[in-house]
Each structure stands twice: as C-alpha cells, then as structure tokens.
Amino acid sequence: MQGNLNGNMMNTQLLVIDLLDYARQQFPEQEVVSRRLEGDIHRTNYAECWRRSCQLAHALDALGVGMDDCVASMAWNTHRHLELYYAVSGVGAILHTVNPRLFAEQVEYIINHAEDKYVFVDLGFLALLEQIQAQLPTVKGYIVLTDREHMPESSLPNLLCYEELIANQPHTYDWPRFNEDHAASLCYTSGTTGNPKGVCYSHRALVLHAQATVSSALLDLRAETVLLPMVTMYHASAWGAPYAAPLAGAKLVLPGSGMDGASMWELIENEKVNVGLGVPTIWLTLHNYLQERKITDTPLERVCVGGAASPIGMVRTYAERYNIYWQPIWGMTETAPLATSLPPTPAIMALPKEQRYQLQTTAGRAAFGVEMEIFDADDVAVAHDGESSGELRVRGPWICNQYYKNDDLSSFPNGWLGTGDIAVIDQHGYMRVVDRKKDVIKSGGEWISSLEIENIVSLHPQVNECAVVGVKHPKWDERPLLLVVLNQGEEADEHAILSHLQGKIAKWWTPDAVEFVSELPKTGTGKVRKNELRDAYLNYLIERGA
Amino acid sequence: MQGNLNGNMMNTQLLVIDLLDYARQQFPEQEVVSRRLEGDIHRTNYAECWRRSCQLAHALDALGVGMDDCVASMAWNTHRHLELYYAVSGVGAILHTVNPRLFAEQVEYIINHAEDKYVFVDLGFLALLEQIQAQLPTVKGYIVLTDREHMPESSLPNLLCYEELIANQPHTYDWPRFNEDHAASLCYTSGTTGNPKGVCYSHRALVLHAQATVSSALLDLRAETVLLPMVTMYHASAWGAPYAAPLAGAKLVLPGSGMDGASMWELIENEKVNVGLGVPTIWLTLHNYLQERKITDTPLERVCVGGAASPIGMVRTYAERYNIYWQPIWGMTETAPLATSLPPTPAIMALPKEQRYQLQTTAGRAAFGVEMEIFDADDVAVAHDGESSGELRVRGPWICNQYYKNDDLSSFPNGWLGTGDIAVIDQHGYMRVVDRKKDVIKSGGEWISSLEIENIVSLHPQVNECAVVGVKHPKWDERPLLLVVLNQGEEADEHAILSHLQGKIAKWWTPDAVEFVSELPKTGTGKVRKNELRDAYLNYLIERGA
C-alpha cells in the first residue's frame, strides 16, 4: 500500500562518516587506545582519528580509489584500522575486511570476488599475501599499516607504507554526500561449507545498527563506557564497535593481536575497561587467566557475549566470582551483526538468581527494528511458547537480503533471512538457539540439542570446556559424543560427567561416550569447529563397537 | 556524487507503529498513567494501549479514513490521545494535532488548510468547535474522547463517542507497510505573525527523532525512567515523548489538562516521576508551589527544559534547593522538535558549580544527526567562537524543508532551516540563543540581547519572572523595558533591580525602566507573549517623556 503524501522533512542521508564527525565534535579528547603490531600501546583520541581519517581520504584519492571500488583490509583491532573504517567508507568506497584466518585459497577467492583494488595489511599477514599475490589481478598495491621504521622486507609488488602515505596530506577533507543505501563495507562469512559468501552493508544499515547498539536494548554505551572489543574488526566489524563507540563517545580500547589472557588483562586493568565484547571462549580464556592468579577484582561491569551460546557455568562464574554481568547477545555476519540481547535492566536484576542465570543463557530479545520468527520445515511460523523449535528467521533494516554478487537466494526465503539456527522463542520474546541446522544431532529420527547438553556439562566443577557432536551409530544413525577439556590439573572420569547429566536431560539424550581432550579446535573467531570434531570422531562409536 | 553499488540490506522502512509494537512486546506491563478529562487518574499499559490502538485502527477504517487523509485531534495528554498518535499514523493517515489554544479563526484556518476529515476532541474543547463547525466543510464528524456516560450535549453534527466507536472492534490489526517518507503527523506553528504554518512529519523523521531522543545525548530515557511530559501533545508532539517513551520502555505519566502546581505535584509524588519535560515557566510554577509548601524532597532527578531560554536563577534553584538537574534543550516545531541538549554527563557534573550553571543556560550541543551553523546577514557562516552571532540554521533528517502546502521557501535558505533565532556557538559546540529575530532590541543601530538581561535579572532574590522587550524611543529608536513579577509577598523597587544588573552587562544595555506587573501574558505553550507586551508598552517610554 502506498500513499502519495510525504512529510516535508529534509532527506539528509545516514552516512557512516557522520558518526566520527559527531565524536570529534562532541568528544574530541575521548581516548582510543591500541595495542599496536609494533608492540607498544598507542594512545590517540577522536579528534586525531578524524584528522588522520581526512588525511587517509586524501591518500585514497591520490591512489585513484573511486566510489564503488573495494579496498581490502587485513588487520587487527587498532586505530589505523579504525581510520580505514571511516576513510574508505567516507569517500564512498567499500571497505572489505578480510579475515586473515581463512585459508590462503579462501583469501584469494574473496579478494578476487570482491575485486579489491588495494590491500591494507598489518605486520604479520604479509607472508599470506606473498603466497597468493600472483593470483590477485585486481590488486594494484599493498599498504603496510606501519611506519617507515617498521617496514618489513617483502616480495609484494607496489608496497607502500601507511604512515608515509598519509603524512603530508591535508588535515581536512570535503566528504561527499551520497545515498545512504550505498555500500559501505563488505565482510565474507567463513564458508565452512562451500565458498565464503559476502555480506555487503549499506551506510544506512550501519548507522541504524550503531544507534541500536548504543541503546539500552543492546550494548548501552555512553560517554562513561570504556569498551574493549575482543572480537575482531576483520570479522563482522567487531560487532559494530568501531561505529557505536564514537556515537556514544565511549573510550575505545583496541587489543591489536593480543587475544591471550595476559594481554587482555593488561588492557582491562590499565585502561579501566568496564564493558567487554567477545565470544564465550574469550571470557573462558580471561577466567582461566584470572583464576590462576587469584584475581577476582576487576573494573569490568559487563561482558557482552555472543557468537555462540552462553554456558550457564560461565554466566554463574562471572556473576559470583567477579560480579560481572554476563550479557548474552545474538547475531551473525548477515545481521551487521547485533540483533538481540539481554541487558541488565532493573527487572532482570530483580529476578531470583537462578532464574536470571537461566535467562542469561538465552540470546535475549530482539532490538527495536529487528523482527524474529521461528519457521518449521513447512515454512509455517510456530508459536512463541519456548517449546516449538524451527529455523530462526529475521528481518530488519540492517539485515542482509542477498549475498554479494550471488544469485543464490536460498538463505532468503520470502523476504526473511534464514539464519540456519534452530531456535525457540518464548511468550516474552526471549530467544534461545538450541542448535545450528548443520550441528543438529538426529538420533532415531528425533533431534537432540547439543547446546543444551553442553550448557549443563559446563556446570560440572571440573569441566573447563566441552562440545557435543553427532557421530555415526549403526542403529540410531547418529548419537551424541561428548568431548571434554578438564580444568588444568583436575580430574574426572566418564561416569562422573555423565551422572552429572542425570535427571537434567531426557535419558536418551545422554551422550554415548565421553572423550577427554586437551583442547578443542577453534575458528579464527574463537568458535569451536564442530565440523572438524565430527569429521575426526565420525566412526568413534562404530570403532568402539557400539 | 552517486555510486552505483548499493549494500545488500533489507529495505525495511522505519514506521511509527513499530515503536508501540516494540513496547507491547518488550514492556507490555509498563504503565501509562493519565489524568483524564473526566477527572480521574487512569492506568493502562503498553499492551493494552496496543490493543486499543488496533481497535481504533479498525474504527478508522470503518469511518472511511484512508491513506493521505488528515485526522485532527484537539486533546490534552492522555492515553486516548496516545492511541490516536499510533492508530492514525499506523493506518497511513496523518494525525493533525490541533492546538486548541489558538484563536477560533486560526483553528478554523488550519482545519480547513489541512482538510481534516474527522476531529477527535477532548471534553472542554467542544464549544470552540461548535462556534466554527459551519465553516469546516471537509470535516465529516466529531468524535468525543470519552465514554457514553460522559458524553456532553453538543450542537456538533455527526457526534460520536470514542469508547463506543472502538468497543467492539477486533483486538489485532494488520498494519500496512509503506514508505517511511510518508506523512505521519502534522502540527501548525502558532503563527504569531501571519497565518499558522504546518509542519508535516514523515515516519522516518519521527522514528529517527525517537531514537535520538532516547539516546544519552538527548533525554536519555530507559526502562527505569518515569517520564512526565508537561508539554502538550497538541504542540510539537509533546517533544516526541509519545514516540520515545515506548521505545525506551519508560513509564509515561500524562497530565491531562492539569498544568497547575498541585496537579503536577500530585502526579510527580504518586507516580515517582524522575524526569519531567517542560518550558521554563512550568518549572517556575512547580517551584512556586513547592516553595509555598516547603517541600524540597522530590523523586525528580532531571527536568528537561526547552521552548525558551533557561534562566540561571532557575538552574541554580533546581540544583541547590531540590537537587534536580536542569537539562536545557533547544528545538522548535520545525525540528520535530528536539535538536540540542546538555545531559548530565560525568564531565559536566565534574565542572565547578558556577561554570556548570552557566553551561546549563546554553541550549547544549547538537544531537547526532543535527547540523547547526550561524549565518550573518550576508548568508556567510560565522565562527564558532561563542561571540559571533547570527541566525541559527539547522539541517538533519527530522528537520522541516518546507511548510505544508506552502510555496514560500523564505525560511529554508540553501537547504537549511532558518530558525529565526539569533544565536552563538562556542568552540566546543555549545549553542546559546541570544534572542529571537523578532524580539531583538535595536538600540541606536546596535543589538541588545533581551535573554541575557532576563537571565541576570532572574537571579535577583525577589524576582519570580521577568521579560525584557524593546519599546519605542525618540532618540535610540528602541530601548529595553524590563517587566518584573516579584515573588508573592515580597518587595523591590526599580533601583534595586537595576543596580543588580550593574557590572554584569554593558551599561547601555541597562533597561530604561522597570515596570512591576502581577503576571506575564503567556502562550498556550507557556511562553511569554513578547509581541503582546511590546504592543501594550510600545509608547511607554515616550509617554513617560523619555
């Protein structure tokens, strides 16, 4: 239905550059602290970041980067990457954040698929590019994100030095205004099956996402927030932190490549970080580090945790040991990525502890702008009763409606994004992912939720991490196998672990076996590689003579 | 400049109805408390408000209201008016909020200009409509916002009862999706000079405005906020409170027609209001009421104050007597209306008291999305130095670019909205209105800022209210005349008042005379009618023999 009568309002477009423009005006001295690849801790602020982004924009012009050109970054979370976020999108080009943890062939594939004109690369990722550069015909040059002093030897052609490139450029730039639907950035999913698929974000989507992100429904960022994104700027835009922090005037602490406990803690302690962003395993890493050192007192008030389900054991540990609120969020590359959360509202904090912890293992509720439904196998929306499960589908202004240069619309049924997640939604709107479609265990024709089992195992006092995967079974097709990493120096046997599950799950959900391992394989974004585990243990039960 | 490459994001439109949809899902039991025209206090919540809005939407369909039709409301702040806000815009029609304090001829003019199809009217405003109804050819019927029991006698044709109209309608409604640029509501300026001019808001503008409003840069609304808009829903949408409160999940307290101290305090005390919205005179009214009763303890944490300059005397009184933060805002009907503010950030609260109070008399800084410049008489942008003054002009996605059905673009120079306010902006972006163009006093060719004088006079211990206007002078063309309302039962003479100004303003700014009055004439929105004062006192100095 369409009316003819429009409001008489200016058609000011929502552009990404305006976020930094706002920060440099309102919070010029708010800090941006980075652990640089050169090894030091670097301090700057939004005013300087703006100035350097202007310089970078001039440099991009000089390189001949035009609107519609893709420019790649292969970089950790640092102030220079932040400058790329604003300058590249600001001039109207598209920042393609390349995940350097992909296999070399995948990196080659996506750079060619995106037709990147330049690659801005951090110290440490040059070897990967050297390996594939001969197969990158669209790339005109490589810019190392460092100064002259730290420029490495490299066989890459047309190698430039970032600091030299921008050094003599003017400090102001006349940023173009264009339509908000214009592409701003591009990120490829890791492509665990098939080739990686690109998600191309518009300026409108990123600005609306940033506004949602700072709101109390999602990350609740403010000028007094000190934000540490332990999620990378090369994957799903570090959950939008580079856009949201300037809008909120939050202090931004960028961990560079320091994803280990000691590096993380150094920043948290020194910079007084009060809000962290990361996948569950990052907070497990931090916990393991702090526990070993008997540290319980931290400046952290909240950790915002997504990318994988929140295990109740971690929720409780963070609450009771550290007095840190574990704030679950759900999202994916295709959703810019934030879509749901469970912020610590007075109502939530007033709940009995155990009830609250349970809620904190859900993914929370949809932010304003995001619509969620669960669809069964016949494409029929099921009830929001906390029981009926099916594929989670989402809609909204920052949600992908097609992969980049890709005609396969099978992930986009009827105007929705099909997430590939199996989920339930309860009557109050709380959503819980019970499994990924591809991780679902089908035993004798019935589903078993690996996440639910993992959640309960995570509560076992000797368990540090675990994963449940479906492996071949002669009678039931698939049966669950439980893989467990114990706490360092602690012990437990199969019986101890399985009896812990008794009475908490349906009996037939009980894993057929427990395998103790020293670590779980992870993706570049810190998620357990279940497909790898499945492959490795596929015949485990058969070989054991199940 | 335009690129060709759009992001691959869903084109979900930003529609007003989604705000209430969000609230009924996330905060179904959050309260909406209204002082009804029937005299009682009425309690409802967002779930019920949603249900009744659905019913109202069906009723509008039954009345034949289509997209592009204008529907008028003449109503105070109550839950029924809230339902109109959502249902009328929700079906795609345009809610025209008529200011019932306009003169009858003006009401007639704007209803005809808008071509309103129906008028929803509160008890108390029927007489006005009866007077003009014969001249309202487009109006097909009048709906009284009450139940059968309270239906008044009236000569209005086609008189309907609101509660009857919606009573038997279904509880759900299939809200149409349409373009976000579509008109949602319409509000006419009071038209102190010439005919009133309509500002027609789009859905996009109202949703973006709501998101800005809840953010920490403007009103900082949250689920724990209890919001009392003492600004009317018939003028500038009660500063957007009806849209922002549901988005934030805030409790909404609607004062009906009770704009006096006792009614206000009853709601503040009983409902535990922590944030109030209103013009300075409203907070003066509250202060006078509380002072008389020696009340200093209130649940209020902040009063957000705009529509007129914030007098420093009030800022200080609210801080020191009540421990309430006086949060200045600036906006106008043409800006939806909120554009700037000074929220109590840690940085602001850490300032020395006197410096903070001074800042609180500015209008604060522009919210994200709003651009401000000061232009001199030659249309040249002047420096942001806190000294250079000129016309304030603004741009942004919720700012008017043309009056409704009006070809006169003189208020919209070069894509800006010319506000008619004379202002300065300092290097940190703090904006201060020094006068209205039409209120400026021109003495011997030089400007005198009436607001600056009023600000200082407001500090005099015996002064309750004051206004400075320019009146005729034989030698200097115009000279300032100061009108003063003293505190009840207190005394002061001209000499006492003028000597209080000494050393605080340039000597030639000193008013030529002080006239003590028992009250100042106010507009329906609580602003001092300076034009009326000017007319009344035009020859005051000449008659006194200046």
Ligand SMILES: Nc1ncnc2c1ncn2[C@@H]1O[C@H](COP(=O)(O)OP(=O)(O)OP(=O)(O)O)[C@@H](O)[C@H]1O
């Ligand atoms: N709160 C959560 N609970 C459970 N799972 C979650 C949660 N948040 C995110 N996820 C999982 O992470 C997925 C999105 O992750 P992301 O887009 O980062 O890449 P990926 O899907 O892990 O890998 P790929 O690149 O192969 O698509 C979701 O589809 C979901 O399966």
Ligand SMILES: Nc1ncnc2c1ncn2[C@@H]1O[C@H](COP(=O)(O)OP(=O)(O)OP(=O)(O)O)[C@@H](O)[C@H]1O
């Ligand atoms: N913080 C403030 N300081 C000084 N003046 C302010 C402030 N906020 C608003 N105003 C004044 O209020 C005006 C906007 O008010 P509004 O749109 O409600 O109607 P109006 O301009 O008073 O009347 P009309 O309907 O005739 O235009 C601004 O143009 C400005 O003059």
Ligand SMILES: [Mg+2]
């Ligand atoms: Mg995925």
Ligand SMILES: [Mg+2]
């Ligand atoms: Mg005006």
